[in-house]
Amino acid sequence: MKLGSTEHRLENLPETVDAPFPIFLESEVIRGFGRGGKQLGIPTANLTEQVVNAALNSAPVGIYFGVSRIEKEKKVRPMVMSLGWNPYFRNEKLSGEVHIIHNYQEDFYGEEIKVLILGYIRPERDFVDIDTLVSEIKQDIQFSLKALELPGYNFYSETMDTSQQQTKNEQNTDMSSGLNKKSLTDYFILCMKFLPSDYSNLDSTRMVLGHFCLGGLDVLNTLDTAISQQVQSELIDWIYSQQITSENCQGRIENCGFRGGSFAGKHDTLYKFKFANTANLASTYSALCNLAILGDDFSRVDRDSIIKALSRLQLENGCFLPSPGEYQSDIRFVYIACVISYLLNDWSGVDKKLAVDYIKSCMCYDGGITQSPMQESHGNLSLMGALDEIEDLDKVVEWALNRQDYGYCGRINKNRDTCYGFWIGSIAKILDVMRFVDQENNISFALSCQTSYGGISKEPKSFPVVNIGISSSLLKNGIEETPLSIFSSTSSAEK
Amino acid sequence: MSADSSSQQEWQDYTIRDDFKDVVPIPIDDEPNSICPIAYSEEFKITMSYLRAFLKENEISERAYEVVGHAIILNPGNFTAWLYRYQLFGALGKDVFEELDWISDIAEDVPKNYQLWYQRQKIVSNLIETKQIEKYNLDAGSKEGTVPGEGNLPSHDFQNAIIASEIQFTNKQLANDTKNFHAWAYRQYIIKSFELWEYEMKFTCEKIMNDIRNNSAWNQKYFVLTRGNSSEKITDKGVLSSEISYALEKISIAPNNESSWVYIQGLLRNHCPEMLYNDFYESIEELKKAAPFKSTIELCRFYWKYIYDRYVYFDTNQSHPQYEQLHNEWFEQAVYACEFLSEKLDPIRKNYYLYLKSKITK
Numbered sequence: 001m002k003l004g005s006t007e008h009r010l011e012n013l014p015e016t017v018d019a020p021f022p023i024f025l026e027s028e029v030i031r032g033f034g035r036g037g038k039q040l041g042i043p044t045a046n047l048t049e050q051v052v053n054a055a056l057n058s059a060p061v062g063i064y065f066g067v068s069r070i071e072k073e074k075k076v077r078p079m080v081m082s083l084g085w086n087p088y089f090r091n092e093k094l095s096g097e098v099h100i101i102h103n104y105q106e107d108f109y110g111e112e113i114k115v116l117i118l119g120y121i122r123p124e125r126d127f128v129d130i131d132t133l134v135s136e137i138k139q140d141i142q143f144s145l146k147a148l149e150l151p152g153y154n155f156y157s158e159t160m161d162t163s164q165q166q167t168k169n170e171q172n173t174d175m176s177s178g179l180n181k182k183s184l185t186d187y188f189i190l191c192m193k194f195l196p197s198d199y200s201n202l203d204s205t206r207m208v209l210g211h212f213c214l215g216g217l218d219v220l221n222t223l224d225t226a227i228s229q230q231v232q233s234e235l236i237d238w239i240y241s242q243q244i245t246s247e248n249c250q251g252r253i254e255n256c257g258f259r260g261g262s263f264a265g266k267h268d269t270l271y272k273f274k275f276a277n278t279a280n281l282a283s284t285y286s287a288l289c290n291l292a293i294l295g296d297d298f299s300r301v302d303r304d305s306i307i308k309a310l311s312r313l314q315l316e317n318g319c320f321l322p323s324p325g326e327y328q329s330d331i332r333f334v335y336i337a338c339v340i341s342y343l344l345n346d347w348s349g350v351d352k353k354l355a356v357d358y359i360k361s362c363m364c365y366d367g368g369i370t371q372s373p374m375q376e377s378h379g380n381l382s383l384m385g386a387l388d389e390i391e392d393l394d395k396v397v398e399w400a401l402n403r404q405d406y407g408y409c410g411r412i413n414k415n416r417d418t419c420y421g422f423w424i425g426s427i428a429k430i431l432d433v434m435r436f437v438d439q440e441n442n443i444s445f446a447l448s449c450q451t452s453y454g455g456i457s458k459e460p461k462s463f464p465v466v467n468i469g470i471s472s473s474l475l476k477n478g479i480e481e482t483p484l485s486i487f488s489s490t491s492s493a494e495k
Numbered sequence: 496m497s498a499d500s501s502s503q504q505e506w507q508d509y510t511i512r513d514d515f516k517d518v519v520p521i522p523i524d525d526e527p528n529s530i531c532p533i534a535y536s537e538e539f540k541i542t543m544s545y546l547r548a549f550l551k552e553n554e555i556s557e558r559a560y561e562v563v564g565h566a567i568i569l570n571p572g573n574f575t576a577w578l579y580r581y582q583l584f585g586a587l588g589k590d591v592f593e594e595l596d597w598i599s600d601i602a603e604d605v606p607k608n609y610q611l612w613y614q615r616q617k618i619v620s621n622l623i624e625t626k627q628i629e630k631y632n633l634d635a636g637s638k639e640g641t642v643p644g645e646g647n648l649p650s651h652d653f654q655n656a657i658i659a660s661e662i663q664f665t666n667k668q669l670a671n672d673t674k675n676f677h678a679w680a681y682r683q684y685i686i687k688s689f690e691l692w693e694y695e696m697k698f699t700c701e702k703i704m705n706d707i708r709n710n711s712a713w714n715q716k717y718f719v720l721t722r723g724n725s726s727e728k729i730t731d732k733g734v735l736s737s738e739i740s741y742a743l744e745k746i747s748i749a750p751n752n753e754s755s756w757v758y759i760q761g762l763l764r765n766h767c768p769e770m771l772y773n774d775f776y777e778s779i780e781e782l783k784k785a786a787p788f789k790s791t792i793e794l795c796r797f798y799w800k801y802i803y804d805r806y807v808y809f810d811t812n813q814s815h816p817q818y819e820q821l822h823n824e825w826f827e828q829a830v831y832a833c834e835f836l837s838e839k840l841d842p843i844r845k846n847y848y849l850y851l852k853s854k855i856t857k
Contacts, residue, residue, distance in 0.1 A: 206533070
């Protein structure tokens with residue numbers, strides 16, 4: 001990203017809003033340093049530190065222009081904003097200060113403000129005195145007003161209505177640079193280091209969450225720059241520390257594989273409840289993918305035990321249990337068992353014929369594939385079943401292609417959701433029909449779901465979710481590259 | 496996300512409770528540079544430490560039952576805890592309805608959690624296998640077995656309290672979210688186990704009437720017709736004919752509703768392909784005569800795809816008595832369908848239609 005100083009010269013602006021813009025921010029208006037209005041006669045609305053930090057993931061410190069809206073007022077107005085340290089006042093904290101170009105008589109503490117940053121004006125500077133500073137800001141204001149009249153910029157000020165604004169973003173986001181790799185990378189790293197307590201309900205499958213992050217970094221091709229070799233090798237050690245092997249399984253070979261995390265305590269604790277410390281298929285699968293992504297050679301993987309456990313988890317109908325003692329079994333675990341066998345290059349734990357029969361029994365009347373027989377067909381389940389053995393593949397193709405209206409949805413008549421760009425996209429990839437997919441729309445939908453927090457959300461204007469990030473980054477990379485993650489393993493596994 | 500126990504009941508810290516004095520909690524053991532560590536609440540950490548202590552001893556007790564329930568509320572995805580809970584439920588001889596109600600409460604917070612649905616199914620299937628289910632049979636007219644009606648659905652008396660409770664539970668869940676995948680799946684289990692086909696057909700049609708685009712309900716209709724058996728063949732043409740009428744009536748209300756189109760085509764394709772390309776075709780033609788339906792259906796993408804499929808079917812099978820005469824006309828229609836779809840009706844799938852067009856030749 002190059003942000004040359006435009007220094008109040010309109011001709012230096014790109015013709016149209018260009019990456020990393022537009023940057024969309026939402027914040028509560030907080031009390032600032034109390035000097036804008038009083039000292040300068042230029043009142044500002046101050047953004048929360050969290051929002052400022054999020055913005056700084058996308059753009060460096062400096063002075064920007066764009067439009068903003070105080071939610072209470074519902075009117076879009078031009079603005080100039082400073083993002084950063086504000087050297088003149090020798091602040092020690094970061095700040096984001098928006099000056100709305102309008103002669104307001106009141107202040108807006110506690111109100112919600114929306115800001116759309118459209119371009120860069122100049123870097124921050126130390127000013128010798130307040131008069132110079134004020135005159136500089138007045139030039140910034142003039143610059144903003146003029147810029148917002150340019151053809152590539154003017155429609156943003158017409159409305160900041162959420163839906164319309166999304167569409168316009170999409171039209172104006174350059175496809176090749178629309179995905180904010182930096183902020184997405186930061187997001188994955190952050191999630192790998194720390195998840196808030198809201199994620200406690202995923203405590204048993206941290207290995208899987210880790211796979212979403214590492215897989216995301218792998219796809220973005222930022223793994224090696226973002227995580228040092230030293231830390232990578234520590235991560236590998238941690239993954240192995242979750243392995244239940246023939247040595248530490250306390251005679252329960254069916255428990256072998258990888259655990260989702262340390263929630264079950266230490267391996268040397270002698271648990272009398274026999275299912276207290278078990279691996280589960282999703283974590284074994286994720287652990288192996290994670291190791292592969294981190295460049296590990298699998299030398300410490302207890303292959304035999306994993307394969308033995310697999311064969312004990314397969315049921316008479318061909319399906320698999322996720323872990324010993326479980327009651328649920330469905331097509332997801334058939335898929336996972338196949339990927340594990342593929343990664344370990346040993347299929348002796350899977351009765352393939354039974355597995356294929358099971359998958360066939362999950363064919364739905366509409367061409368999609370279901371989680372277990374007779375259920376409604378579903379996007380992420382169809383991926384798992386998309387096998388060559390299925391007779392009416394044309395119907396599967398049609399079902400999958402019909403899931404797109406702009407982005408993809410997972411079931412008939414459901415709302416689109418970014419993650420299905422991955423799931424359905426993968427079906428298309430496996431069935432070799434990518435040429436029928438409208439990738440442009442698919443990608444622009446995913447891009448419209450980038451959030452100011454760095455991650456990507458399910459639908460426009462909501463919070464990012466860890467598992468969505470990888471789906472969308474994968475999608476963005478065209479599904480043409482073959483990163484060492486989920487579907488590349490599948491497509492090969494199924495051959 | 497995880498339920499907060501404060502919304503359930505006041506949490507009493509196990510570390511200061513007299514009845515937990517003899518328990519040695521096993522704290523979490525997480526090395527630095529673990530992947531995705533979670534900032535657990537104190538309540539979560541303490542509860543899990545006590546749960547591990549009980550798992551270690553495989554303790555069968557009321558206090559273990561209390562802690563495992565608490566652990567599940569804090570993390571409904573903890574499959575180990577559910578397994579332990581199930582063991583304690585059986586070993587302590589807990590009341591079935593109390594347990595089911597407890598699960599219902601969790602479903603209020605996390606209706607899409609997998610484990611709770613399977614736990615329920617495990618409890619009910621165990622009652623069936625051990626024939627204990629009969630203990631819950633009701634006298635005719637008992638109030639307990641009555642499930643209130645909904646919309647046009649009359650209230651219904653089930654002769655068994657478990658059946659009534661499970662139907663009521665899924666009715667409620669599907670009222671909250673008409674497309675909850677888990678709720679429909681579990682409902683299929685109940686319907687099939689107790690052969691509640693007639694009730695379910697009414698329920699399904701009711702759901703479709705409320706929302707014609709509820710594809711889960713359409714799927715359930717198919718499930719009911721085939722008695723939940725994917726290899727079951729429907730041979731009664733009368734049944735299939737009345738499904739044609741049903742679907743066409745829905746198509747006439749909402750021509751671009753994918754659910755009704757895939758339903759009727761899938762049903763006929765699987766059970767009597769002849770009818771798909773003859774009877775169904777005639778019925779559509781009949782319907783087209785009734786203005787203003789002609790203009791509407793001719794702007795419907797599913798209709799044109801069907802016209803294309805019909806050509807391909809007859810071209811492959813050559814089974815139509817007038818195949819020779821009509822072949823050219825049908826071919827032209829199929830080509831027109833692809834062009835119309837790719838250019839006007841459904842350009843997002845343009846490349847697909849152009850490919851379909853290239854596949855057929857005179």
